[in-house]
Amino acid sequence: MSKTSRRVVTGVLVIVALVVSAGGALGYLGRLTLVFDRHPGKALAILAEVPGPPDGPPCPIDARYFDEKPEGLAPDVSRAWQALRAKAAEQGVQLCLNDGKRSRQQQQKEFDEAVQKFGTEELASRYVLNPPDRSMHVLGIAVDIQPIESAKWVEKNGSTLGWCRRYENEQWHFEYNTRYPTSGCPALEPSATGS
Incomplete structure (x- = not known):
């Protein structure tokens, strides 16, 4: 794998990690509501x-x-x-x-x-x-x-x-x-x- 390919893969992984982390943080704070989340900020498992x-x-x-x-x-x-x-x-x-x-x-x-x-x-x-x-x-x-x-x-x-x-x-x-x-x-x- 070339240096350019590694940088692209590393960059994509970093972006994915940031998006997942931001989504998790917003969900925890109750500011991210997913379509299936009937109660904003509350996980379905604890309805x-x-x-x-x-x-x-x-x-x-x-x-x-x-x-x-x-x-x-x-x-x-x-x-x-x-x-x-x-x-x-x-x-x-x-x-x-x-x-x-x-x-x-x-x-x-x-x-x-x-x-x-x-x-x-x-x-x-x-x-x-x-x-x-x-x-x-x-x-x-x-x-x-x-x-x-x-x-x-x-x-x-x-x-x-x-x-x-x-x-x-x-x-x-x-x-x-x-x-x-x-x-x-x-x-x-x-x-x-x-x-």
């Missing part, structure tokens, strides 16, 4: 760690519930939530997002609190999935809507926008799927555990 809001302002129509911001939901789900809320508002219905995105830690905390409330892990798991990775809240595609009258409106009207109730024992729990507007809602499962 389940992205927390949702722990609470929010009181629901204006029923202060027993929160109306949290849809932070942490997958971008398409967040847009679908806004569309659902706008359609409801057109018909004079207000939807409160009582619970949306959760991290694994938030889901585990919810489960632990449910065990305290219901007395056993078996009973708790009917309302809060464990292990956390099974929860659609952790994946950022589920919302809990309150009050129940608002949730009933979503059950009746939400499928056209991709929202379906999933569990018989949770009138408030809805999941988003782009197939629901054309395929309709799947049959309700008895509970989050399927039993």
Whole structure:
């Protein structure tokens, strides 16, 4: 190999190393977002760690519930939530997002609190999935809507926008799927555990 060829190869390797290093540094700082990176600055492997809001302002129509911001939901789900809320508002219905995105830690905390409330892990798991990775809240595609009258409106009207109730024992729990507007809602499962 001639001196010129070695210089070209060395120059190319140096440029590649600089580009990779700069990309890594920008990614670490959260300033480089790749097309498949749904949460800028967060690696896909840790999306389940992205927390949702722990609470929010009181629901204006029923202060027993929160109306949290849809932070942490997958971008398409967040847009679908806004569309659902706008359609409801057109018909004079207000939807409160009582619970949306959760991290694994938030889901585990919810489960632990449910065990305290219901007395056993078996009973708790009917309302809060464990292990956390099974929860659609952790994946950022589920919302809990309150009050129940608002949730009933979503059950009746939400499928056209991709929202379906999933569990018989949770009138408030809805999941988003782009197939629901054309395929309709799947049959309700008895509970989050399927039993």
